[in-house]
Amino acid sequence: MMDMEDSELPKAAIFDLDGTLLDSVDLHALAWQEAMVEFGHDVTFEQVRSQIGKGGDKLIPVFLSDEQQREHGKHLEEWRGNRFKSTYLPLIRPFSAVSQLLQRVREAGLRIAVASSAKEDELKKYLDIAAISDLVDVATSSEDVDESKPAPDIFEVVLKKLGIKGSEAVAIGDTPYDAIAARKAGVSAIGVLCGGFTENSLREAGCVEVYPGPGTLYARFGDTALTK
Template structure:
């Protein structure tokens, strides 16, 4: 019986993946790296500590990695943050989960100064009992740190939780923390990619999980 549902944020509760990819792509190009939008987009879901080494050498990271990430953050906030919208039925889904007696946490690779804004956009600032972000941990997804920190704040073990995320990196990180994952396709990764990463169930998005809640892993696990 799961005691908690731990949600990813970008691409799971809010429609922001393409916008983050645009900001990262522009940052890469500005700092002289021939990296396409599609290449960057395939890495969204990781924090900067995991994304940047995919494209920059160690010498390049030391030379301008931090400056590039800071530029990316400012670019996202100024140009793309106003365009971020929540997926449909997000507050309804979280309220349904709470009504079932399941505690709620958000475990995001976002920066702390972005997290509160995202929770407001999603309309769930008062619904999440626990939040964790990349600033709380040494390594972002697909390392398990963010999920392990959420478990620690909740005071439970991985077997007591279910994670909900849109990327293979969510599923990999959750599995390392001993958590079963429900995948959603809202972030743009394919069902096959999510299955191979370890997702036990997959839904088109939050609205579909809300509509199918009684037959989902969350409800079925509680009555098994």
């Protein structure tokens, strides 16, 4: 058996927000679905729900042709943003034990980063809702990158800000897109089921471990990839 002293502990934990720390995926899906219908696209809640975790740059092309994107893609995304902020943002709550988990990560000597596809103004609100603003060392928003997940840009920006290599970090996310993006950036990924994706889909995307949610990660912290 390998001596634990031989294996180097990770230096940072990189958390996704929506569906990982915040119970927000259904609310995002509602806003997107309403926006699609508003602009004449017959898209169901379930169809949109399966795409949440991607940024708008990756989600819109799933449902709109190139011509439709040129015609009203920007307006659709703006409508969605306004709808989300006015109707759904006030309903978002963190999952249980989120601040305790991040506190525990910090006590273990890891730095904490947030890799989110959210817009910058939404990101600040999210950190406040989760009560973790003072625990996060580095955060990225969609404005920091050219492409959202599953492209690795967000993780590459976080790693650069932290000044570490991919192999020195562990990502925690709820979607296959988090795991795929992390893997492309050389980062190991832990999956959580609280965003609604299956354990199978998360493992197929490359997650090394899968847990029900932040509460279980906190309760079983010593057994996780964050401590090995």
